[in-house]
Amino acid sequence: MKGDRIFEQASRMFAILLVVIVASIGFLLLKESLPAIRKFGWQFPFSSIWDPVAEVFGAWPFLYGTIVSSILALVIALPLSLGIAIFLAELAPPYLKAPVAFLTELLAAIPSVIYGLWGLFFLVPWLRTSVEPFLIKHFGFLPFFKGPPYGIGMLAAGLILAIMILPIISSISREVLQAVPNHQREAALALGATRWEATRMAVLRYGKAGLLGAVFLGLGRALGETMAVTMLIGNRPEVSLSLLAPGHTMASVIANEFAEASGPMHLSALMGVGLALFGTTMVVNAGARFLVWKVSGGRGEVRE
Amino acid sequence: MMGRDTLRKWVNRWMLALTFASALIAMVPLFLIFFHILSHGIGAINLDFFTEMPKPVGETGGGFANAIAGSLVLLALACSVGLPIGIFGGIYLAEYGGRKTGEVVRFFSDLLNGTPSIVVGMFCYAILVKPMKHFSAAAGGAALGIIMIPTVLSTTETMLKMVPRSLREGALALGLPYWKTMSSIVLKSARAGILTGVLLAIARVAGETAPLLFTALGNQFWSLSLKEPIAALPLQIFTFAISPYEDWHNQAWAGATVLILMVLCLNVVSRFFMKNKLARGRS
């Protein structure tokens, strides 16, 4: 019996250790960012000036950059991911299912720095020489496409993020769709619906919450991406409507400035940005888990 | 009526085509990335790449030997941190996780899973590098280990839960203490599945760069020491990629080739095992 107690205590100890580590991360971020929060108050997340010389810091450019790049990524990735998920769950013939699923998962395994490397040498030149001039020429009257075609900028970052989150959204969506009970489909088909109509009316509607959860999970991943983004976004704390402009995200500013922030307010401000990042991903991921859990009727398996 | 039915059939065909097209479009970047990396990387891979250290700026040649060795050291360190917490944590959740505590632990594990890796790097800088007054492989390994935990934990929990109750009950009925039942019988039965979780976790952290920026720092020399800064494959790829030197770019491609092949092998092997295990488990 003694052995049992030891075993149980040991496992509990490690489980608690996990909780302690995560709580410490949050606690550390909070503690270190207090000086900046005290100095700049509630203005901190909404002020646009990031001036290390004058020791004035506002996190808005990074929040803005993170939000815009992530939303852009979602807009591009969502239709494609959903299409793949529906294809794999409902419409694909068996001989195509396995290879397509496999290849989509391969996309998820590619490390961020390699996406950045590829983006830098292939995506960016392509954007700069073909895509962006095209956008400027035909849509340049819109505020979204103003400015010179740098190649590097919000559009490049959004595109690479889209490629990176596509596999997550599609694989979770596919699981959600597959979890929809068959009787829903069969009922629709029995009533004379085409396969697409059965999918649309029965499966998608039923799995709406779960699909939303998948989107949230993809969003969560996009929010925290560092390396690929910092290599492609231009690293400039600028708030601009134009997708062609350079920007910065919360993760990329930390990567660039953390190792050298020497003024105490500078470091504290960066910790504040880290806290914002931590908090945002926490909220988004919690929302995602809840939604997927609801649809899978209990414990949904949503591990990568 | 006839017209409407034709429209519906037409829409049906088109939607099928569109979803298939989505799959194809998603494949395009995948194939492009592979093609570009392999075509640029293969050329730069030679024996030197695996045996030489990076040369100073301006001299051609050199290799990634220190980065590859460094990554292996970091992965071993990461395992020594991440595996005990992940596996024992998974055991706790599967066997002892009462409703309340179990939910809390799972929630925190999810939280950690979604935490951006750069935040973990900031944390390890503050609690390891700063007090130790050293950038080190230990700090880098700890950061990677922390990132590994959620993957290992959830796979372990899932796999253990799949072991049928009858196995446990049989062993207990024969008089084995509970802990011996766990270690000798249950874990052994679940080990293939747990291994897949471990492999997936390793594959994930093998490519991580951000947390190493302020922990392992990087090193142009050969070093396996835990207390010194250490080179790492993704880190060196990053440094070389953003440099202006053509020679370094080529080596970055070569490094990317090695890294992506390594990560993919781990993924493919583990998913293969996972499918097998799940299939057997379900039957």
Place this chain on the structure above:
Amino acid sequence: MMGVKKKIVGLAIAIVAMTGSNYAKADSINLTGAGATFPYPIYSKWFSEYNKAHPDVKINYQSIGSGGGVKQITEKTVDFGASDAPMSDYEMTLVKAPLVHIPTVLGAVVLAYNLPEIGEDLKLTGENVADIFLGNITKWNDPKIAAVNPGKNLPDTVIVVAHRSDGSGTSYVFTDYLSKVSHTWKGKVGTGKSVNWPAGLGGKGNEGVTGLIKQTPGSIGYIELGYALQNKIPFASVKNKSGDFIKPSIESVSAAAAGVKLPEDYRVSITDADGKDAYPISAFTYLLVYKKQADAVKGKALVDFLKWAMHEGQKAAPALYYSPLPEAVGSRVDQTIAQISVAP
């Protein structure tokens, strides 16, 4: 399961033991330094050459930017720091023990540009540069640029500004110069390692900015001379205080340092120097070292290296396009190095 886990744990222990024993070996001395990207080409050459001459000494230098160098040496997470920007009075107050600046070489911050149609002999005044980086001049064929480049066919292309995204000594030197030649710049942006850039794309390190310039047509950025020459990027001649357009070179940088009164601690700015042949954006670059070295073995190795750098090392400078220290400065630095005490 236990078997596999045991193997993994065993492997981990083996590696730990192996590396632990590696650390116990007395014949390998590892020093870690971090900081400026400005002198990275010559530092990487120095550390490589020094290691060849003394195989037991490995000096690991990571170019993370001068800001990083200052911060990490203050935190004592590295054995020495490197910065082109001399530490400010405020930064010195954060340091807990006496720290010395050791000047190593001189370099030039050049305006490198990517515009093949105009060739290699672009001329710019200080005001021009400030206006470009303030975002006031946005096209290459702006009349102000045309005024100082008569006879050149400047295209109607947008100027893409490239600056540093990390804390940079090169930025410090550059903004220090701009603050001297432009009141607007001084008031609006100021001098610093990280400033609130009015325009442009950010690159990490001299390396990152050089990469940006190379890949972006129509771009202009400020980088160290060696980076421009090694990557065959053309750079501008800048008008100096005496009114001449000076091309950055080893000689024109040395001219900027000549006749500058060096303070005791070497913290000085030599931008916008007097002197007919002086290149106006020149700078010393420094290694940051604690006056009292706590570790006997490492301290001695570091001091030995510094002595080597002052003599052998200087010879390597011109080949990599850095200016060696003037003789008078060199002998003063020797004396400073002699005052670094190593714990017994």
